[in-house]
Amino acid sequence: MRLTANRIAGILRTYGYRLTPQRHAVLKAIASSGEHLTPEAILEKARAVQPQIGRVTIYRTLDILGQLGLVCRVHAPDGCRGYMMTRPTGHHHHLVCVGCGRTVDFADCSLSELERRLVKETGFVTTGHLLEVYGMCPDCQANSP
């Protein structure tokens, strides 16, 4: 199950944030995309709905959504400027297509064991992790030479 723009709109309200057309446009832009989007790309998509929306509003909205844990950054070797919806569980694991940027998130089960091992070996107390897997999606495999 994915968070939809409307669902998130409700959550924003719950936390006392106002539901403006601009925010809705940003939500719609992110929620409707299967890829991770840069702030610039989000601006472009949002402008299709709210032509007068400003770049600053994108940043401010992403900030709020990030603090609420509704949106998360996608990290890639060549930069970390992507954003996408978080899955409700709060996990942050992505499978990123290096061809087209399409991003799929997945619930991961094998890491708690790894973390346990690290705790034992290093004395660290772990609080979380970030996992990004890179590869090529079926479409890009088909279209590649």
Added chain:
Amino acid sequence: MRLTANRIAGILRTYGYRLTPQRHAVLKAIASSGEHLTPEAILEKARAVQPQIGRVTIYRTLDILGQLGLVCRVHAPDGCRGYMMTRPTGHHHHLVCVGCGRTVDFADCSLSELERRLVKETGFVTTGHLLEVYGMCPDCQANSP
């Protein structure tokens, strides 16, 4: 086993890069640190050895080292500006202390299975992954309230 500054100096030479005092200072700065360092922090450390070194040289050196795979970025939730030595195997897995920034890398074994599962479920062909585990190192645990 870790890459030392001298070892890397040799590798640079092998690839036809000149071994300047500035580059050596950068290497020493990164190799001698147990934490990941920002370009700014590297500049500071390098200046202790080569006072006249410029900020630009840090960026250019990091660029070369990165291309040769000798240095890699450390990704953290609040930014991705850290660099540290890569382990010779080329793995990119870090255990990062959220208290002091100390960074330990580890060889990970449990992910190939996960990748196999993802390939099966999504049709992606995976090419690699990035894994960062966050936590608190023993020292910071002791010093925390």
Added chain:
DNA sequence: CTATTTGCAAAGCATTTGCACATTT
């Protein structure tokens, strides 16, 4: 001796901030 590397200053971008105006509730 020659190609590479350096440092400076300036340019480039993405992101943040200050502030008057507009809008949601």
Added chain:
DNA sequence: AAATGTGCAAATGCTTTGCAAATAG
């Protein structure tokens, strides 16, 4: 009506680029 949110323009901060001088091999 009051608090919040928006957009603009300017400021900021990190990174890159252009170029003449310096230097490694």
